[in-house]
Amino acid sequence: MTEAETERSYVERLADAETLDxxxxxxxxxxxxxxxxxRRIQQKFVGASYLDAYREAERFIGAAFDRWPTGDQGEHLVLDFGSGWGRITRLLMSRLRADQIWSSDVDTQMTALLHHTLPGVNAVTNRPMPPTVFHSGSFDAVTAFSVFSHLSEEAHRRWSAEFARVTRPGSKVFITVLEENFLAQVAGAQAAVAAGEADTFATNLAAVVPDAQLALEQFRNGEFIFGGGGDDGPREQSFYGWAAAPREFVERTWGANGFVVESWIPTGELFEQAMVVLRREEAGPIARAERFARRAVNGLQRRIAR
Structure with a gap:
């Protein structure tokens, strides 16, 4: 069969395919x-399903809209980053039109799922590391629920810089992070393993970091902690696992990209992660340096207070 015949056959199959009504x-x-x-997809991505999954998403979106950027909400464009199967996207759609929402995930299969279940939403696939396809200053808000709690330090830094690029001054980014509570759970799991009393969940949790007590100390000193995970399709362990980010790290990293921490809702108040609201500013280098200096002093004072 010649190349022309092969091409004609392909075109003919397209022409003869089923026609939508x-x-x-x-x-x-x-x-x-x-x-x-x-259910297995819901559980895999968010550790919950159906009503439990949606109630958690509702608390996140409710807290976000209590702190939403100013301006005409009907004109806002929003990015749901790391959208997975789209539970946060679904909650956004209770307040915004489908055409206002962009959903982005590293998993092409999840992009296809959103196209199928949420027609009208702008669903795209992103690479593990930026840049994205979006123009600079595209978005008024970004949501990322249970995303930065899994990204490596390099990925966290690079995506915070990318969000600075794709948002405009006054925009807000809503993320969640793991705090020391999580590392305390890992320490408990390691103790259970050492005592021969660990179930499958505790055994897996114990493997997140080699020494949870050391990780706790490092976290309390403002260090980023990353570990665990494993290759899972597009979610490679080089950038995806379990991540705990202290406030000092978040303030320093996002501050370098023009964001300020507007709200920090601790773990346990809404769900088992902290919710962080970051506001995009337009600051000159002198003002930014002064802000960094204040944050460094505040961080030192917090560590001394412990």
Whole structure:
């Protein structure tokens, strides 16, 4: 078969394919709830499913909209970063139109899932590291629930810089991070393993870091902790695992990219992660240096107080 015949065969198959009766309608979850992915997908991505998963997402989005950027909400563009199967996206759609929302994930299969279940939402696939395809200053808000609690230090730094690029002054980024509570749980799991009393969950948790007590000390000194994980399709252990980020690290890293921490909701108040609200500023180098100096002093005072 010649190349021309092969190409003609492909074109003919396209022409002979099934014809839709009509174009898909734009989904509106307030009118008709979209289909959910299988329970195993929900559990894999968020550790919960159905009502428990959505209630957690509702608390996150409710807290975000209590602190939402100023301006005409009907004109805002929002990026749901690390959107997975789209539970945060679904909650955003209770307040925003589908065309206002961009959902982005490293997993192409999840992008396909969103196209199928949430037609009208702008779903794209991003690479593990920036840049993205978005223009500078595109977004008024970014949500990233249970994303930075898994990213390596390099990935955390690079994505914070990318969010500075794709947002504009006054925009806000809503993320979650793990705090020392998580490392205390890992320490407990390691103690259970040493005593021969660990179940499968504790055994897996114990492997996150080699020495949880040392990691706790490092975290309390403002150090970023990353470990555990394993290759899982597009989520490679080089950048994806378990990550605990102290406030000093977040303030320093995001501050270098023009953000200030507007709110820090500790672990346990909304869910088992801390929620951080970051506001994009437009600061000159002198003002930024002064702010960094104040944060360094504040961080030192907090460590001394411990």
């Amino acid at each position: 009509d174009v898909p309608g734009i989904v509106d979850p307030r009118v008709q709830a979209p289909s959910n992915p299988p």
